[in-house]
Amino acid sequence: MKPRKNFLLIFGVLLFMTFLLPQNLKASTTKEIYFAGGCFWGVQEYFSRIPGVLKTTSGYANGMKANPTYKEVCTGRTGHAETVRVEYDPQRVSLKTLATQFFAIIDPVSVNRQGNDIGTQYRTGMYYTDESDKKILEKVKESEQTKYKKQLAVELLALTSFYPAEDYHQDYLKKNPYGYCHISFDSLKNLPKEDISISVDPKKYSKPDKDTLKSKLSAIEYNVTQNGATELAFTGKLWNMKEKGIYVDIVTGEPLFLSTDKFESGTGWPSFTKPISPEVIQEKTDTSYGMLRTEVRSRVGNSHLGHVFDDGPKKTGGLRYCINSASLRFIPFKEMESAGYGEFIPLFQ
Numbered sequence: 001m002k003p004r005k006n007f008l009l010i011f012g013v014l015l016f017m018t019f020l021l022p023q024n025l026k027a028s029t030t031k032e033i034y035f036a037g038g039c040f041w042g043v044q045e046y047f048s049r050i051p052g053v054l055k056t057t058s059g060y061a062n063g064m065k066a067n068p069t070y071k072e073v074c075t076g077r078t079g080h081a082e083t084v085r086v087e088y089d090p091q092r093v094s095l096k097t098l099a100t101q102f103f104a105i106i107d108p109v110s111v112n113r114q115g116n117d118i119g120t121q122y123r124t125g126m127y128y129t130d131e132s133d134k135k136i137l138e139k140v141k142e143s144e145q146t147k148y149k150k151q152l153a154v155e156l157l158a159l160t161s162f163y164p165a166e167d168y169h170q171d172y173l174k175k176n177p178y179g180y181c182h183i184s185f186d187s188l189k190n191l192p193k194e195d196i197s198i199s200v201d202p203k204k205y206s207k208p209d210k211d212t213l214k215s216k217l218s219a220i221e222y223n224v225t226q227n228g229a230t231e232l233a234f235t236g237k238l239w240n241m242k243e244k245g246i247y248v249d250i251v252t253g254e255p256l257f258l259s260t261d262k263f264e265s266g267t268g269w270p271s272f273t274k275p276i277s278p279e280v281i282q283e284k285t286d287t288s289y290g291m292l293r294t295e296v297r298s299r300v301g302n303s304h305l306g307h308v309f310d311d312g313p314k315k316t317g318g319l320r321y322c323i324n325s326a327s328l329r330f331i332p333f334k335e336m337e338s339a340g341y342g343e344f345i346p347l348f349q
């Protein structure tokens with residue numbers, strides 16, 4: 001009986017380490033901070049565009065009534081502030097960066113007013129749930145105070161309550177791109193370079209069925225992406241494209257390359273030094289035509305894109321992603337927001 005008990009004990013420990021411990025560790029990599037900066041529509045959209053921010057939620061914070069409605073909060077009698085909960089990965093973006101960006105979109109000396117919105121519900125504040133975050137926020141606030149003669153009106157308090165706002169308030173500007181917004185998104189260009197990284201969510205993209213693809217794509221586009229063909233050099237519509245924008249998989253729309261990583265290789269095909277993120281590219285050994293090459297395919301669509309070679313610019317790592325124009329769709333920078341690629345705009349700064 002005793003050996004059996006020892007076995008069960010060891011098995012239980014292994015089971016805990018295998019299934020429970022990794023989940024707990026994973027959860028610990030996500031942190032949260034709460035920002036009140038006037039109307040939460042623009043504040044939520046702003047922080048949702050910062051790489052490393054995992055989720056944003058509009059809501060009502062630090063008031064006296066449980067589960068208030070928008071109408072109740074607007075009376076100014078519940079004590080709540082329109083606030084955005086920002087859940088983020090601290091390994092990709094720091095709390096200091098988030099707080100600094102917060103000050104870039106508010107008037108920190110204005111009392112109970114931001115933009116055209118007036119009332120206690122539009123006061124500014126930073127609300128924390130982790131006591132260790134307080135010191136970081138204090139330092140950012142102290143640094144901002146040196147820029148003004150007036151005392152900052154930004155609250156720095158522990159979060160006492162937060163209630164998500166009604167569904168129609170969530171991601172309001174994504175649903176209504178031309179809706180009211182009191183802030184500017186220009187300050188996103190000031191993100192520190194170490195925070196400019198991106199993870200492309202594959203769940204946002206999907207591959208159409210075969211019949212849909214045949215009706216959607218031209219003959220050359222279908223033959224290249226689905227059958228691994230190669231367009232003739234200097235014949236593709238994008239090989240000499242110099243406009244600013246993003247290149248996506250013509251099959252799924254998944255982002256693949258940025259114009260800032262495109263260079264003139266003299267080969268007659270679009271050439272890039274790197275993909276927008278390593279995760280969007282699949283590499284496979286290609287021995288066709290008696291050659292040994294590395295084929296490049298897209299992740300979600302499994303589209304044939306081209307090949308990668310080691311004769312690219314040395315200063316950027318020496319790689320050349322030689323891609324068929326027929327595999328790509330180009331989205332001009334000025335159209336990225338309306339086309340649903342706004343989250344990638346900070347990568348151009």
